Amino acid sequence: MSKQRVLTGITTTGTPHLGNYVGAIRPAIAASEDPSFESFYFLADYHALIKCHDPERVEQSRREIAATWLALGLNTDKAVFYRQSDVPEITELCWFLTCMAAKGLMNRAHAYKAAVAANEEAGEDPDYGITMGLYNYPVLMAADILMFNANKVPVGKDQIQHIEMARDIAARFNHHYGEHFALPEAVVDDKVATLNGLDGRKMSKSYNNTIPLFLTEKQLKKHINKIKTNLLEPGEAKDPDTSTVFQIWEAFASDTQVAEMRDKFAQGIAWGEAKRELFELINGQIGEAREKYFDLMERPADIEEILQAGAAKAREHSAPLLEKVRRAVGLKPMI
Numbered sequence: 243m244s245k246q247r248v249l250t251g252i253t254t255t256g257t258p259h260l261g262n263y264v265g266a267i268r269p270a271i272a273a274s275e276d277p278s279f280e281s282f283y284f285l286a287d288y289h290a291l292i293k294c295h296d297p298e299r300v301e302q303s304r305r306e307i308a309a310t311w312l313a314l315g316l317n318t319d320k321a322v323f324y325r326q327s328d329v330p331e332i333t334e335l336c337w338f339l340t341c342m343a344a345k346g347l348m349n350r351a352h353a354y355k356a357a358v359a360a361n362e363e364a365g366e367d368p369d370y371g372i373t374m375g376l377y378n379y380p381v382l383m384a385a386d387i388l389m390f391n392a393n394k395v396p397v398g399k400d401q402i403q404h405i406e407m408a409r410d411i412a413a414r415f416n417h418h419y420g421e422h423f424a425l426p427e428a429v430v431d432d433k434v435a436t437l438n439g440l441d442g443r444k445m446s447k448s449y450n451n452t453i454p455l456f457l458t459e460k461q462l463k464k465h466i467n468k469i470k471t472n473l474l475e476p477g478e479a480k481d482p483d484t485s486t487v488f489q490i491w492e493a494f495a496s497d498t499q500v501a502e503m504r505d506k507f508a509q510g511i512a513w514g515e516a517k518r519e520l521f522e523l524i525n526g527q528i529g530e531a532r533e534k535y536f537d538l539m540e541r542p543a544d545i546e547e548i549l550q551a552g553a554a555k556a557r558e559h560s561a562p563l564l565e566k567v568r569r570a571v572g573l574k575p576m577i
Contacts, residue, residue, distance in 0.1 A: 261445035328553035
């Protein structure tokens, strides 16, 4: 039986934080070790251009994210790790799929509808500030997935619609030109942790409440000390289920450690002590990877070499498929 192919895209517009690590990076790297799957991981730098028009930020984020995944142990002998922009077949396929994508389908995309609704609420023209990049985002995402005939695409619940749209576009193409694309399935893991940030809301760069993954020890301790808590004094019982400190602890600790900390909360552990133990737990788990990360960040040529090797592996799959697609639509040599 052929292996199932799993594909994950990583947007390159920010610095990886603890929430990214727990919710996406850690489970993805673990999954890449499963021999029953073929894993494809890519830096979605074309997608980054939809919202971010700062070239330096995009470039810095690409380097930081690549270094993060490599430092955390992604084995590029077992997974295909590449930049979207290094595989030109993706953008060519995007055009072929655009010619099959129904405008009505694009009109229903959540991101586009939300942007229109925000404009109307502000009294602006419905399409004010909306680029074709945002509007066509689902087609580019479909090209990312269909280019490698991914069977499984791990996503958050907010991305399920895009996988369904990719299936719709693929089915329409297959109907017109023959079977070329597998219909991908969204994989949503409800067990994957979603971390709260410094202010108690979901950890997100949009809220400016993140704890970057690879801070120095001093900076990490400082950020953890900023986590919002209540005014309960030492000795007063605290509710772990409403505590950001405990929630982050739970994402990094073993079952035994979680039970022990829950007991300490019941006994009224001081917030300062709880944060100190949280720092030690996280620092102990990421310390070695942090050193590798800082080393890689000083060696961009080595990161580039790894990504170019990944692009070559990716194109071993993308070039033959695109050639079949070109012939299917009638773009083939006349002799």
